[in-house]
Amino acid sequence: MPRRPIKSVETKYMEEREGALRALGRLDRRAFVKVSLAAAGAFAAQGIQSPHSFQPIRIASAAPGARGEAFRIAYISDSHLYERTINDRFVNALMRAVDDVNAMSPQPDFVFYGGDLAQLGQASELELGAQILKSLKAPVRMMVGEHDWYLDLGEKWRSLFGQPTYSFDHKGVHFVVLNSVVEKDFWTARKLTPMQRMRTVAGLDNAEQSAFSVGDEQRAWLQKDLAPLAPSTPLVVFSHSPLYKLYRPWNFWTDDADEVQAILRKFAAVTVIHGHTHQVLTNRIGNISFHGLLSTAWPWPYAPQGLPELTVQMGRPNPFDPSDGCGDGGLIVHPDHPDALVDTLYNLWNRNPVTVPGTYLSSNGAQHRPIASETKSY
Numbered sequence: 001m002p003r004r005p006i007k008s009v010e011t012k013y014m015e016e017r018e019g020a021l022r023a024l025g026r027l028d029r030r031a032f033v034k035v036s037l038a039a040a041g042a043f044a045a046q047g048i049q050s051p052h053s054f055q056p057i058r059i060a061s062a063a064p065g066a067r068g069e070a071f072r073i074a075y076i077s078d079s080h081l082y083e084r085t086i087n088d089r090f091v092n093a094l095m096r097a098v099d100d101v102n103a104m105s106p107q108p109d110f111v112f113y114g115g116d117l118a119q120l121g122q123a124s125e126l127e128l129g130a131q132i133l134k135s136l137k138a139p140v141r142m143m144v145g146e147h148d149w150y151l152d153l154g155e156k157w158r159s160l161f162g163q164p165t166y167s168f169d170h171k172g173v174h175f176v177v178l179n180s181v182v183e184k185d186f187w188t189a190r191k192l193t194p195m196q197r198m199r200t201v202a203g204l205d206n207a208e209q210s211a212f213s214v215g216d217e218q219r220a221w222l223q224k225d226l227a228p229l230a231p232s233t234p235l236v237v238f239s240h241s242p243l244y245k246l247y248r249p250w251n252f253w254t255d256d257a258d259e260v261q262a263i264l265r266k267f268a269a270v271t272v273i274h275g276h277t278h279q280v281l282t283n284r285i286g287n288i289s290f291h292g293l294l295s296t297a298w299p300w301p302y303a304p305q306g307l308p309e310l311t312v313q314m315g316r317p318n319p320f321d322p323s324d325g326c327g328d329g330g331l332i333v334h335p336d337h338p339d340a341l342v343d344t345l346y347n348l349w350n351r352n353p354v355t356v357p358g359t360y361l362s363s364n365g366a367q368h369r370p371i372a373s374e375t376k377s378y
């Protein structure tokens with residue numbers, strides 16, 4: 001009897017996906033609506049809300065108008081694109097996020113990209129990412145991640161997106177974007193090629209590279225940038241790595257985080273938004289609230305030690321579902337409440353969305369604890 005070949009998870013996934021796409025191509029509009037409704041019904045049956053809804057966030061304590069003129073930012077992060085011919089799964093995931101954001105009504109004031117657009121910093125990967133992001137309807141603000149940088153030390157990224165360190169004001173809020181993935185030169189003495197350097201950094205959990213930092217130059221710039229601002233100014237700082245020391249073996253870490261936090265200490269309250277950790281992650285240190293962003297490509301597991309107490313975990317994703325634990329999201333910014341400035345929405349692609357309210361952090365967990373998406377954990 002002939003034996004059926006055993007198919008890998010990857011092959012099965014690709015076959016299923018292609019089958020579904022072929023079937024979709026054969027549908028006329030009426031049939032498509034039926035399929036869409038059936039899909040929505042299946043979600044409802046599982047107790048999952050429509051995953052792409054981006055519905056306005058309801059904060060239990062907030063009376064209408066109590067928080068002044070809030071505005072929305074969408075975020076997309078950590079897409080880790082390979083060239084399409086090598087792996088189109090991550091490309092499709094980024095396009096899915098772009099569709100999510102373009103479906104938001106009203107549109108966000110801008111879209112923030114959290115870094116690691118590319119996987120190996122190659123011109124073709126970055127160009128592909130830039131091309132996809134061009135189809136966003138709202139303006140885009142970019143941040144760099146280590147995967148974008150260490151092939152050519154940022155040359156291609158800068159040619160596409162400009163300088164990685166900058167600030168701007170929007171509706172009374174001061175925003176700062178940093179390059180927090182500066183590494184000490186570990187490559188010259190070891191005579192590494194650019195690709196060897198890139199692969200070493202992309203390895204993340206190896207002891208060969210140095211730790212990430214913001215570095216002297218940017219810290220001096222930050223001090224100068226913030227000098228004219230009153231301590232009551234609502235302030236958001238974007239960094240790719242978390243601006244605190246979470247778990248060094250995986251580089252969930254910024255080596256000069258203490259020095260950066262010291263610069264931010266003059267403000268009554270600061271919100272830091274970071275990429276890199278690919279998970280729902282929440283922390284509060286002194287006057288600073290920290291929110292991590294989801295990745296469109298894959299979720300990292302939680303660090304085995306040092307997880308901040310305020311983090312309401314999103315549950316271990318299903319290893320056989322490549323989109324589980326991935327997603328995109330939004331930031332609802334409340335300029336009248338600098339201490340609880342940002343509510344972060346995690347739009348998990350096949351789970352209920354999770355909102356982490358700014359008030360949960362400013363109360364150090366005493367109020368408005370987020371409701372975990374669901375208990376499903378694999």
Ligand SMILES: [Fe+2]
Binds near residue numbers: 115277295
């Ligand atoms: Fe990443």
Ligand SMILES: [Fe+2]
Binds near residue numbers: 116145147240276
């Ligand atoms: Fe990263």
